[in-house]
Amino acid sequence: MAGPMDGVKVVELGIWVAGPATAGILAEWGADVTKIEPTKGDPSRIFQFLLGGDMPTNPVFEMDNRSKRGMAIDLSHPEGLQILFDLLDDADVFITNLRPGGLKRLGIDFESIEERFPKLVYCHITAYGREGKSADLPSFDVGAFWARSGIASLLTTEDSDPPFQRGGMGDHSVAMSAAAAISAALFEREKSSKGQLVEASLIRQGAYTISFDLNALLMWGRTIALGSRSGMGNPAMNNYKASCGRRFWLVGIEPFRHWPPLARAVGHPEWIEDERFSDPGSRAKNAEELIGELDKIFATRTLDEWAEIFNSEPDLFWAPVNSPDDLLADQTFSGSGALLDVPDGSTGTLMISTPVDFHGTPAEPRSLAPKLGEHTAEILKELGLSESEIDSMHSSGIVIDGSKTE
Numbered sequence: 001m002a003g004p005m006d007g008v009k010v011v012e013l014g015i016w017v018a019g020p021a022t023a024g025i026l027a028e029w030g031a032d033v034t035k036i037e038p039t040k041g042d043p044s045r046i047f048q049f050l051l052g053g054d055m056p057t058n059p060v061f062e063m064d065n066r067s068k069r070g071m072a073i074d075l076s077h078p079e080g081l082q083i084l085f086d087l088l089d090d091a092d093v094f095i096t097n098l099r100p101g102g103l104k105r106l107g108i109d110f111e112s113i114e115e116r117f118p119k120l121v122y123c124h125i126t127a128y129g130r131e132g133k134s135a136d137l138p139s140f141d142v143g144a145f146w147a148r149s150g151i152a153s154l155l156t157t158e159d160s161d162p163p164f165q166r167g168g169m170g171d172h173s174v175a176m177s178a179a180a181a182i183s184a185a186l187f188e189r190e191k192s193s194k195g196q197l198v199e200a201s202l203i204r205q206g207a208y209t210i211s212f213d214l215n216a217l218l219m220w221g222r223t224i225a226l227g228s229r230s231g232m233g234n235p236a237m238n239n240y241k242a243s244c245g246r247r248f249w250l251v252g253i254e255p256f257r258h259w260p261p262l263a264r265a266v267g268h269p270e271w272i273e274d275e276r277f278s279d280p281g282s283r284a285k286n287a288e289e290l291i292g293e294l295d296k297i298f299a300t301r302t303l304d305e306w307a308e309i310f311n312s313e314p315d316l317f318w319a320p321v322n323s324p325d326d327l328l329a330d331q332t333f334s335g336s337g338a339l340l341d342v343p344d345g346s347t348g349t350l351m352i353s354t355p356v357d358f359h360g361t362p363a364e365p366r367s368l369a370p371k372l373g374e375h376t377a378e379i380l381k382e383l384g385l386s387e388s389e390i391d392s393m394h395s396s397g398i399v400i401d402g403s404k405t406e
Contacts, residue, residue, distance in 0.1 A: 003030020003363025008186065010093040011084070012036065012068070016044045016140070017168050018125045018202065019097030020064040021175035026093070026182065027067040028354045030363040034087060034379060035068045039400050041372045060167070062369045063351060066342050070370025071379055072400035075106055080398045084108065086383050088117050093182055097125040101136040110197045120195040121185040125178050129201050141202050145170025149206025154213055157226060174205040233284035235291050236262050239321060242303040247321040255280035261313035266297045344368050373402035
């Protein structure tokens with residue numbers, strides 16, 4: 001159960017979410033990931049207090065850092081930087097989301113180390129790219145992925161405020177792209193024996209997310225309007241509310257295929273031939289009337305009752321609008337493999353899985369996220385340092401040995 005990345009050694013110098021999430025995906029796929037944190041810790045450790053007050057665990061940090069080994073090193077010190085170089089000597093992949101200027105000041109930007117580590121796949125995740133005047137601008141995904149890329153604007157209705165992004169949406173999306181890029185670079189290295197720089201950015205990930213709209217703008221010179229319940233020209237592609245208060249979405253995007261089963265499901269098969277609704281143009285012209293009729297009908301039964309009716313029509317596509325609690329109780333969700341038990345030394349901790357399975361080379365999570373400096377001494381010993389050398393480094397603040405700070 002080692003996973004397809006078994007034997008791949010990864011060094012992560014990441015903070016917050018995007019970099020650690022990329023390495024976290026590879027760790028879940030079986031890679032040996034060493035997480036390097038500053039001696040004060042990855043700032044995402046503060047989510048435990050920002051979001052939960054005095055809660056004893058940190059779900060946000062655990063999501064992206066489980067199954068890794070962790071070190072805490074002061075890279076501004078020459079001895080600390082040498083530890084990083086020693087790790088890279090034996091590494092296949094280096095992942096970082098530090099800003100380009102910071103990496104250059106430390107001498108660990110790609111251009112500074114590519115000749116020293118010619119087989120290394122160097123993955124750099126940025127907000128706005130590695131070049132240009134915005135390269136060193138600070139940002140989180142709410143800024144680069146959500147706001148600046150155009151997503152928030154496209155989701156804002158007229159005379160309303162932009163919606164807020166949920167935490168980590170852009171970070172986790174760009175992490176999947178970065179993990180794919182790393183995989184492709186490792187595949188190419190099998191042929192050329194050479195590493196390379198791969199890059200992903202939050203702004204480009206955001207643009208790709210709405211490329212449906214942006215390509216229409218580029219090719220047609222116009223944007224696609226944001227849908228609204230009352231203005232949907234295709235009432236079979238809309239959301240409605242059942243008598244129990246729960247909402248659901250009809251996904252009838254193919255007008256000739258999906259309209260007849262909907263008319264039958266709501267008890268009006270005669271609507272299939274009704275001149276008001278019989279073709280897409282008529283339904284669009286009379287959409288307000290039809291949506292009103294559907295609202296009245298859907299308010300007569302609970303969602304569970306409608307689900308039974310909908311499921312009797314193979315060509316009626318729909319989905320419940322789940323709350324997080326609804327989702328966790330949804331058997332379709334739990335049956336998809338989206339939940340996993342992470343070993344925690346006792347019964348295991350239930351968490352959300354990454355969204356990919358490998359049926360020929362399945363992997364299992366190995367551990368919870370490391371405590372600050374938890375594996376510093378262990379890894380330094382693997383690099384050939386003695387206990388006295390490690391103690392000296394800990395005492396001088398070059399590293400944090402977690403076993404001595406508990």
